[in-house]
Amino acid sequence: xxxxxxQYLGEIVRQGLSISQAATALHTSQSGISRQxxxxxxxxxxxxxxxxxxxxxxxxxxxxQIVLLAAKVLRDVDNLKxxxxxxxxxxRGQLSxxxxxxxxxxxxxxxxxxxxxxxxxxxxxxxxxxxxxVAEQVANGSADLxxxxxxxxxxxxxxxxxxxxxxxxxxxxxxxxxxxxRALTLEKLAQxxxxxxxxxxxxxGQVLRQFEQTGLRPNIVLTAIDADVIKTYVKLxxxxxxxxxxxxxxxxxxxxxxxxxxxxxxxxxxxxxxxxQVFLRKFMADFIQRLVPGLTRKALDAGLASAGH
Numbered sequence: 001x002x003x004x005x006x007q008y009l010g011e012i013v014r015q016g017l018s019i020s021q022a023a024t025a026l027h028t029s030q031s032g033i034s035r036q037x038x039x040x041x042x043x044x045x046x047x048x049x050x051x052x053x054x055x056x057x058x059x060x061x062x063x064x065q066i067v068l069l070a071a072k073v074l075r076d077v078d079n080l081k082x083x084x085x086x087x088x089x090x091x092r093g094q095l096s097x098x099x100x101x102x103x104x105x106x107x108x109x110x111x112x113x114x115x116x117x118x119x120x121x122x123x124x125x126x127x128x129x130x131x132x133x134v135a136e137q138v139a140n141g142s143a144d145l146x147x148x149x150x151x152x153x154x155x156x157x158x159x160x161x162x163x164x165x166x167x168x169x170x171x172x173x174x175x176x177x178x179x180x181x182r183a184l185t186l187e188k189l190a191q192x193x194x195x196x197x198x199x200x201x202x203x204x205g206q207v208l209r210q211f212e213q214t215g216l217r218p219n220i221v222l223t224a225i226d227a228d229v230i231k232t233y234v235k236l237x238x239x240x241x242x243x244x245x246x247x248x249x250x251x252x253x254x255x256x257x258x259x260x261x262x263x264x265x266x267x268x269x270x271x272x273x274x275x276x277q278v279f280l281r282k283f284m285a286d287f288i289q290r291l292v293p294g295l296t297r298k299a300l301d302a303g304l305a306s307a308g309h
Contacts, residue, residue: 098143167262193239
């Protein structure tokens, strides 16, 4: 039995049982993967995958258990490597972070700057995506940490810790009629074209529900994953923008005005998520503690050691 065979097995499952996609992801051949899987099944004396001809259609009952055990073996191997690195080069390493544009643009800069000053030999990599993509990258090991809203807290196998809460504001050109309203309401907001986050992002459905509960249907003319893109189209006059309050800066967003909308929509929570049972290097723990003030290393280790859901 080879570690490579277990890696192939895990990648096939991650790629929805597609050997061709697994081969692409691992930069190898389909025939090589198929051969190694066949050798693994032969050595174990059981069939891992259900097949229809050459196409994989599912996991057998014993195959499901094998996949779980293989994932544990690979995780333990990764932990051994991390423990070795921690022993040899405590101040040096790599930290991969998956997050959304809003977090990367507005929440993380000050934290990253302070962290990099403390750990100058740690190489940081930031990958951007929507909350579901962020959670998946952490779950499959493509990223060490994920920072996103809500979705990451629902991903099985991850420890998620709340960082902070945020709400929305409405941005609009200066001298917009909404600025003259004494009270901002959903009814008044629904009278104007609305530009907001793509519905794959946190609270997209929540925004619609708030309108629908009042019997309103918002006129959403454009959605985007990037708050800066939303503000650009607001400046062009396409509508008013609904963005995270932290995404508005009076000095930077010249030509735009803002009204608080925290009374119109429920607050959202941003979480940091990481895989359970992972060996946590000192610099990784330090970064997490910067995201979650008051979190002790003991509490963090206890959370990682727990079975979770």
